[in-house]
Structures are given as C-alpha cells and as structure tokens.
Amino acid sequence: MNLINEEITHKVFGEGNIVEHEGSIITVDFNEGIKKFVYPDAFREFITLNDRDTAKSLKEIFLKKEKKKKALERERAEEQERLALERQFREKLKNNRIHESAQIVFWLDEEEQQNVFTDWQVSTGMIQSGVNKGQPNRAARLRPNSAGLLTAREAEQAETERRILGLYMVNETFSGNSSNDGMVPSHAEFRIKLTDEEAEKMLFWNYYINQNHPHRTSWNSGKYRYFDNVWTAQILKDIIALKTDEEQIKEVERFLEYFCKMNALDINNIPEANGALKQSESIDTVG
Known part of the structure; x- marks a missing residue:
C-alpha cells in the first residue's frame, strides 16, 4: 500500500506527512523534525491516517494480517499437539508390547444387529462354566489400539x-482386563457402518484364517x-476401495491411518487378504 504523502496525526508529535x-x-515529516516509526505497529497505537478511505483500507489490511497470524498460530499449536501425541504414542509402544492379534471380532445376534449402530458397544457375553459361571467375559487383550x-x-x-x-475402534480409555460389565464401548470418532449391499461383498472368511487348518x-x-x-488393516483398505462416496472414503481413510498408527503398522505396506476363502479359491483355480 502506497502511503507516501499521506497526512497523519501522531498522539504526541501532532500533524505530519x-x-x-x-x-x-515509515518516515514522517513533522513541523519540529523528521521521525521514523515501525510499520505497521505505529498505526495500531500512535498514528492515525487523516484520510478516512485510506485509513479504512489500511484497517482491512491489518485485519487480514491478523487473521493470517492467528491461523498460523493455530496451525503451530495443532502441530505441537500432534507432535506431543506422537511422542506419547511412541512412548506407549515402547512400554507396551502390542499383541499381533489385539483386535476382536463379534458374532452379533439379531437384537445386537438392531442396536449396535445406535449404542456402539457390544457385550463379550458370559462365562458358561466353572467357578466364574455367569460372570462377564473379559477380553484381556483389548486396549485403546484395538x-x-x-x-x-x-x-x-x-x-x-x-x-x-461394520467396525469401530475401542474407546481410548478402555482396557479389557479391567472391564467389569463385559461391554466393549467404541471410540467417539472411529466408527463404520456398512450398507447391506456393501456387507454382502465383505465376507469375513476372506480375511480370517486358522493357521493350523487354513481351509477350515x-x-x-x-x-x-x-x-x-x-x-483388520486389510478390511479397512478393502472398504476404502468399496466405497463410492468421497466423504465416506475420507472417513475410512482417517480410520485406517489412526488404526495403523495405534498398531505400529506400515500403512503403505498392507498385504492383500489371504483368508480361508481365498485359500480355497486358490486350490480351485489350480485344480
């Protein structure tokens, strides 16, 4: 902005140019001499432009700069928070060995199928025999990374x-071995519900395999x-490929990114699914 020859008023030195x-x-010529000031700081506290239109234009420039400054500060704060969480996460990985099978798969009954996408929690069921019969099962492996x-x-x-x-991340404060009611609650953000048509294409046995009986x-x-x-990472990857809605794709991508971070997986090196059904297909193809 060109301010040369603009007339100003200073709180102490009076009128100037x-x-x-x-x-x-900026350099201002007052009746009693030349003075230099820091731009634009001086206009916020000591100097006023006499021309209203110019003063309005300068104010708009200040507002834009202030908005940009606040945005940068917010970005820096968010970056610091992200780095702090990453440090915390790495420390957690260092102190807590992650089990290779730290996830849980539920067989939902009809009632649960109707309620789960409202309640977003599932019961592990009751112990069926022994001294603890009737007590809730404790899925001891489950942690916030599950x-x-x-x-x-x-x-x-x-x-x-x-x-x-569908699937969900376990609540970030949940620990399976300290659960008293057998309920496994979900994370507030990372939840996915598939449509009936999508579920028909996402068969469980494309992923699960019993290593001792790979075709069973x-x-x-x-x-x-x-x-x-x-x-689990394979399932999330395949759901991304299955989805067509851009917003839903982004939602699953965020889920996968979070899941891989929590489980120390390389998001760029997820192998293709090779569950029991895939194994059977391979045999049929060869035959």
Missing part, C-alpha cells in the same frame, strides 16, 4: 457367508474371538 516508506519503516469387528450370518446360511457389518471355515461356538491386526 509521510515522506518515505521502506519495508517496516478394533471391534461386527459380523453376522443368517441361521440358514453357511458359515462361509458370514458378513462384516468354522466358528463353532463363542461370542467373540481375537483377530489379527493386519487382517
């Missing part, structure tokens, strides 16, 4: 048709079972 403006310094996978199949369906209905697709009994960290 700007005769020079170089970078952050995800809860939601699956179901109809009574008349084969186990190979088990669908993935049987759940047998039990409310839940533990699930591999890498398999």
Whole structure:
C-alpha cells in the first residue's frame, strides 16, 4: 500500500506527512523534525491516517494480517499437539508390547444387529462354566489400539457367508482386563457402518484364517474371538476401495491411518487378504 504523502496525526508529535516508506519503516515529516516509526505497529497505537478511505483500507489490511497470524498460530499449536501425541504414542509402544492379534471380532445376534449402530458397544457375553459361571467375559487383550469387528450370518446360511457389518475402534480409555460389565464401548470418532449391499461383498472368511487348518471355515461356538491386526488393516483398505462416496472414503481413510498408527503398522505396506476363502479359491483355480 502506497502511503507516501499521506497526512497523519501522531498522539504526541501532532500533524505530519509521510515522506518515505521502506519495508517496516515509515518516515514522517513533522513541523519540529523528521521521525521514523515501525510499520505497521505505529498505526495500531500512535498514528492515525487523516484520510478516512485510506485509513479504512489500511484497517482491512491489518485485519487480514491478523487473521493470517492467528491461523498460523493455530496451525503451530495443532502441530505441537500432534507432535506431543506422537511422542506419547511412541512412548506407549515402547512400554507396551502390542499383541499381533489385539483386535476382536463379534458374532452379533439379531437384537445386537438392531442396536449396535445406535449404542456402539457390544457385550463379550458370559462365562458358561466353572467357578466364574455367569460372570462377564473379559477380553484381556483389548486396549485403546484395538478394533471391534461386527459380523453376522443368517441361521440358514453357511458359515462361509458370514458378513462384516461394520467396525469401530475401542474407546481410548478402555482396557479389557479391567472391564467389569463385559461391554466393549467404541471410540467417539472411529466408527463404520456398512450398507447391506456393501456387507454382502465383505465376507469375513476372506480375511480370517486358522493357521493350523487354513481351509477350515468354522466358528463353532463363542461370542467373540481375537483377530489379527493386519487382517483388520486389510478390511479397512478393502472398504476404502468399496466405497463410492468421497466423504465416506475420507472417513475410512482417517480410520485406517489412526488404526495403523495405534498398531505400529506400515500403512503403505498392507498385504492383500489371504483368508480361508481365498485359500480355497486358490486350490480351485489350480485344480
């Protein structure tokens, strides 16, 4: 902004005329001599432009600069917070060895299928025998880095048709071995619900594999079972490929990024799924 020859009023020196403006310094000619001031600071406290239009334009410039300054300060604060969380996360990884199967997969009954996407929590069920019969199961491996996978199949369906209905990250304060009610609550942000059409394409046994019996697709009994960290990342990756809505894609991408960070996984090196159904397909292809 050109301020040369603009008339000003100084709180102490009175009327003057700007005769020079170089970078952050302006030079003003007063009746009693030449004075130099820091630009634009002096205009905020000591100097007023006499021309109203020029003063208004300068004020708008100040407001834009102030807005930019606050945005930069906010970015710096957010970056500092991010770095602090990252340091905290790395320290946590150092002090707590992450189990390779720290995730949980639930078999939802009909009632749970109706309520889970409202309540966003699932029960681990009750102990069926022994001295603790009737007490809630404690999924001891679960930590804030765990995800809860939601699956179901109809009574008349084969186990190979088990669908993935959605998944969520466990609440960031949750610890499975200290849970008293057997409920596994979700994180407030990282939650995914699949449509019926999407769930039909996300078959559980494309990911899960029993290492001792790689072609077996049987759940047998039990409310839940533990699930591999890498398999969960594969599911999230495939959901991203399945989605078509840009906002939903971004939501799942944020979930995957958070999940990989919490489980010390390389987001750029997630192997392709190779569960029991994939194993069977390979055999059929070869045959």
